[in-house]
Amino acid sequence: MNYNIAVVKGDGIGPEIVSEAMLVLDKVGEKFGHSFNFQEVLAGGCSIDKNGIPLTEETIEICKNADSVLLGAVGGPKWDEVPSEKRPEKALLGLRAALGLFVNLRPAQMHKALADACPIKPEIIGDGFDILVCRELTGDVYFGKHYRRESDKGWGETGADDMNYSVYEVERIGRRAFEMAMKRSKKVCSVDKANVLETSRVWRETMHRIKDEYPEVEYTDMYVDNCAMQLVRNPSQFDVIVTGNLFGDILSDEASMITGSIGMLPSASMNESGKGMYEPIHGSAPDIAGKGIANPIATILSCAMMLRYSFGLKAEADAIETAVENVLNAGHRTADIAAKGEKVLSTSEMGTLIREQL
Amino acid sequence: MNYNIAVVKGDGIGPEIVSEAMLVLDKVGEKFGHSFNFQEVLAGGCSIDKNGIPLTEETIEICKNADSVLLGAVGGPKWDEVPSEKRPEKALLGLRAALGLFVNLRPAQMHKALADACPIKPEIIGDGFDILVCRELTGDVYFGKHYRRESDKGWGETGADDMNYSVYEVERIGRRAFEMAMKRSKKVCSVDKANVLETSRVWRETMHRIKDEYPEVEYTDMYVDNCAMQLVRNPSQFDVIVTGNLFGDILSDEASMITGSIGMLPSASMNESGKGMYEPIHGSAPDIAGKGIANPIATILSCAMMLRYSFGLKAEADAIETAVENVLNAGHRTADIAAKGEKVLSTSEMGTLIREQL
Ligand SMILES: CC(C)[C@H](C(=O)O)[C@@H](O)C(=O)O
Numbered sequence: 266m267n268y269n270i271a272v273v274k275g276d277g278i279g280p281e282i283v284s285e286a287m288l289v290l291d292k293v294g295e296k297f298g299h300s301f302n303f304q305e306v307l308a309g310g311c312s313i314d315k316n317g318i319p320l321t322e323e324t325i326e327i328c329k330n331a332d333s334v335l336l337g338a339v340g341g342p343k344w345d346e347v348p349s350e351k352r353p354e355k356a357l358l359g360l361r362a363a364l365g366l367f368v369n370l371r372p373a374q375m376h377k378a379l380a381d382a383c384p385i386k387p388e389i390i391g392d393g394f395d396i397l398v399c400r401e402l403t404g405d406v407y408f409g410k411h412y413r414r415e416s417d418k419g420w421g422e423t424g425a426d427d428m429n430y431s432v433y434e435v436e437r438i439g440r441r442a443f444e445m446a447m448k449r450s451k452k453v454c455s456v457d458k459a460n461v462l463e464t465s466r467v468w469r470e471t472m473h474r475i476k477d478e479y480p481e482v483e484y485t486d487m488y489v490d491n492c493a494m495q496l497v498r499n500p501s502q503f504d505v506i507v508t509g510n511l512f513g514d515i516l517s518d519e520a521s522m523i524t525g526s527i528g529m530l531p532s533a534s535m536n537e538s539g540k541g542m543y544e545p546i547h548g549s550a551p552d553i554a555g556k557g558i559a560n561p562i563a564t565i566l567s568c569a570m571m572l573r574y575s576f577g578l579k580a581e582a583d584a585i586e587t588a589v590e591n592v593l594n595a596g597h598r599t600a601d602i603a604a605k606g607e608k609v610l611s612t613s614e615m616g617t618l619i620r621e622q623l
Numbered sequence: 624m625n626y627n628i629a630v631v632k633g634d635g636i637g638p639e640i641v642s643e644a645m646l647v648l649d650k651v652g653e654k655f656g657h658s659f660n661f662q663e664v665l666a667g668g669c670s671i672d673k674n675g676i677p678l679t680e681e682t683i684e685i686c687k688n689a690d691s692v693l694l695g696a697v698g699g700p701k702w703d704e705v706p707s708e709k710r711p712e713k714a715l716l717g718l719r720a721a722l723g724l725f726v727n728l729r730p731a732q733m734h735k736a737l738a739d740a741c742p743i744k745p746e747i748i749g750d751g752f753d754i755l756v757c758r759e760l761t762g763d764v765y766f767g768k769h770y771r772r773e774s775d776k777g778w779g780e781t782g783a784d785d786m787n788y789s790v791y792e793v794e795r796i797g798r799r800a801f802e803m804a805m806k807r808s809k810k811v812c813s814v815d816k817a818n819v820l821e822t823s824r825v826w827r828e829t830m831h832r833i834k835d836e837y838p839e840v841e842y843t844d845m846y847v848d849n850c851a852m853q854l855v856r857n858p859s860q861f862d863v864i865v866t867g868n869l870f871g872d873i874l875s876d877e878a879s880m881i882t883g884s885i886g887m888l889p890s891a892s893m894n895e896s897g898k899g900m901y902e903p904i905h906g907s908a909p910d911i912a913g914k915g916i917a918n919p920i921a922t923i924l925s926c927a928m929m930l931r932y933s934f935g936l937k938a939e940a941d942a943i944e945t946a947v948e949n950v951l952n953a954g955h956r957t958a959d960i961a962a963k964g965e966k967v968l969s970t971s972e973m974g975t976l977i978r979e980q981l
């Protein structure tokens with residue numbers, strides 16, 4: 266089969282890590298008889314530099330027409346002074362909206378080989394944990410109206426944002442979460458703030474309605490403040506966490522940090538038709554950009570998610586994940602995950618080792 | 624001096640822990656020549672049981688007329704089926720609004736004697752940490768309009784909440800944060816989501832304007848998702864964290880859990896005139912209610928905050944804090960903070976030991 270992939274290398278370490286991931290896809294193609302065609306496009310800071318805006322219509326069109334999108338990372342201090350409407354991050358938000366990527370899957374899994382890097386004590390972690398944060402990505406206060414008004418109490422200029430969720434949006438993300446749970450440990454924890462927010466009350470009512478469609482799944486509700494605590498207290502209690510865009514932003518980052526190896530974590534953002542955008546959860550790390558020392562694993566594992574979720578290529582996805590596992594188990598490390606005194610590999614050395622395992 | 628304190632013992636373990644704290648205040652009064660007059664009022668679940676609503680006008684009036692309010696904890700599964708408008712939590716939100724308690728101080732401090740209980744690895748914690756979360760408490764999406772509407776995209780019923788901050792509200796909480804920092808390690812980290820929210824952009828602009836009034840304070844901005852990570856990665860980097868109501872709810876709970884001893888943490892909520900409501904940050908713990916085993920220390924330390932912040936009684940506050948410190952250093956523990964095999968004290972035994980130290 267032929268797959269067309271739009272590639273947004275982006276800023277900072279983006280180009281280095283994406284290049285390694287593309288070579289991994291080539292290798293998978295060779296081995297399994299697929300061909301992956303890459304079309305590179307600009308988005309984020311590099312697009313601001315070239316076109317004055319972080320996301321052009323051309324980039325959007327190419328991403329829409331591709332079978333999926335591979336993204337490195339966007340942004341960096343270089344564009345800190347750019348007015349907020351033109352910041353590199355707008356490229357992410359714009360692509361999510363343009364492609365309708367309403368579901369964002371962020372696995373937070375502790376790799377056994379990297380247990381030492383976990384910031385939480387081993388007595389709490391036990392045998393490790395494997396959380397899938399299923400974050401809604403095209404709604405909530407992110408995509409409600411953002412505006413300024415005069416305070417009606419005479420308190421001056423007021424920034425305002427419309428937080429909201431409709432029944433349809435909650436059903437759509439909720440079903441995805443239950444479907445994911447059916448393939449995993451059959452537990453869904455829905456996180457909201459229903460004791461305060463109407464948005465959350467619609468969220469919770471809707472979840473309670475659809476949970477009956479999945480009688481095998483153990484369902485619980487949790488308040489977002491409690492969830493922020495429970496992730497630290499006992500991460501192993503979670504299987505799938507489903508939540509809105511804003512809470513998902515915060516909790517998925519917290520969960521990633523709890524794994525201790527943020528350079529390892531991939532993500533998938535998908536729409537109804539299965540098309541997706543795949544990217545590492547870490548940022549563009551401008552401090553180490555261009556040095557060839559960044560860890561390409563999160564991007565490579567994002568490719569595995571692409572193969573699995575957008576292309577339905579399960580064996581191919583498994584092959585990448587196993588290759589990464591083997592390389593880690595053999596003790597190979599990039600700088601970010603190396604213990605003191607351990608030998609440190611470059612970005613391309615790590616990529617090469619993973620390809621050799623394939 | 625004479626001080627009138629309205630006392631909301633509340634639900635679950637509330638009555639047990641508040642009783643111990645009242646005895647501690649009595650002892651402080653004896654020693655330093657003050658008299659604390661307590662007037663007990665109902666709020667939360669017990670008020671629902673008696674009056675059908677969680678917060679009566681009478682309770683509000685008494686709290687308003689008192690010099691400050693001491694609160695145990697409200698809520699519990701008994702009231703889970705109560706319609707959302709009448710839930711026990713509404714008592715908290717109602718009291719915050721009625722008394723104008725716009726600043727919520729939540730110290731998250733690791734007690735050296737309890738370092739073993741900290742879920743984070745000792746290499747990360749080092750010499751411990753001492754964070755003061757300064758959360759805005761009467762604004763944000765908590766107190767904007769909450770309502771339902773039809774989706775304009777045909778997506779069905781929609782829950783909506785108005786998130787907003789005015790310049791005045793941000794200045795007010797911001798200055799409090801800087802003032803607290805001046806008495807501590809002179810660092811303020813302001814947390815927002817200015818890359819997405821207009822509310823946060825007004826927040827950040829205002830903070831940047833007032834920070835120049837405090838040139839000695841080192842000021843930084845941080846996105847809320849990053850802060851949720853940094854609290855796990857390196858909590859010692861923080862001194863004062865100032866943030867809005869919603870982010871403060873999440874981050875202060877996360878920070879508390881990172882101390883590992885949530886039964887120890889007090890909080891203060893204050894208005895412009897210095898009147899305050901003081902309460903432990905832990906909940907009503909219905910599973911252990913009535914057994915006399917709850918840890919009263921968070922409530923006792925909340926009284927110390929009351930003496931310091933509402934009454935300006937610094938020596939008296941210090942005396943309570945030192946008494947608690949001494950009791951902990953001598954190895955005394957309630958069940959929640961005892962290591963395996965350690966002798967476990969009852970609520971009243973712990974209260975008595977602390978009073979003996981005074
Ligand atoms: C850059 C920012 C707008 C974005 C978000 O908040 O969604 C990022 O934090 C993420 O999680 O992908």
Ligand SMILES: CC(C)[C@H](C(=O)O)[C@@H](O)C(=O)O
Nearest residue numbers: 460461490712713715716872
């Ligand atoms: C009970 C709830 C409404 C409350 C809040 O969210 O403010 C609580 O979580 C708190 O932090 O005091």
